[in-house]
Amino acid sequence: MKPVFHPDIEDVAPADLFAALADPIRLGILVALSDVNEVDKARCSHFTAFASPSLLSYHFAKLREAGITRMRVEGTSRYLSIRREELNQRFPGLIDSVIETARRDPNLPRLGPEWLSGSVGA
Amino acid sequence: MKPVFHPDIEDVAPADLFAALADPIRLGILVALSDVNEVDKARCSHFTAFASPSLLSYHFAKLREAGITRMRVEGTSRYLSIRREELNQRFPGLIDSVIETARRDPNLPRLGPEWLSGSVGA
């Protein structure tokens, strides 16, 4: 099981970051991830409602390669989280206004209420 | 001379906004525009160092159609400005952190010092 590649945050160009944000599915994933603050609560398979497994894999890679998310491998599962501290250090305030902007978009895909209530990993 | 189309800011989806920001030339234009606060000081032809006229026209249209810039026609010239108030009302804080993020990117195209000194329209 080869380790997952994560770019050094200093190597991420702003234009690449914005390219990764230019998709409704990826913005939906980002918003959902921002709702779960406990790290590693978000497993990839939680997003099956958003798209097919292979398409999800594609979008996860886009977010990861743009330095936005981190992916931890555990068994056959992958856990996602936002690289908040690093992003805020390199692009102060940006990721928060991005998330806030995306959260208000009514057309993004969303997870059900059991997600926000925190009863997912319970 | 047909009037230039500007979308209602409410019709701009976040993903479309980010798509417009996902290009170094457009980010360079945005940063340059943010340096000139007096409206209508920035004429299109000021950016000839960034790209060919036809390519500039393409990028100007992208920014305009994403609701980021406003274009005022006067004679054969076009003057550009950022739609700051509208953007801040719809996406609070976003455009400022975007500009601040882009400003720190050393690889974006830039205008010469005569731009920042304000001696362009003088």
Next chain:
DNA sequence: GGATTAGTTCAACGATCATTGAATTTCAAA
């Protein structure tokens, strides 16, 4: 071992993108 689950990889597709260069429009100035 075999079957199952979680997720990735690959090849293909049509759509959009950034770029080029030539032709065109629109206005101002001589």
Next chain:
DNA sequence: TTTGAAATTCAATGATCGTTGAACTAATCC
């Protein structure tokens, strides 16, 4: 009215994008 400048439009290109479905890995469970 001709000339010139400012900027757009159009057709063409190669590259990348989002999506699909099938094949593939890798870990877990009986």
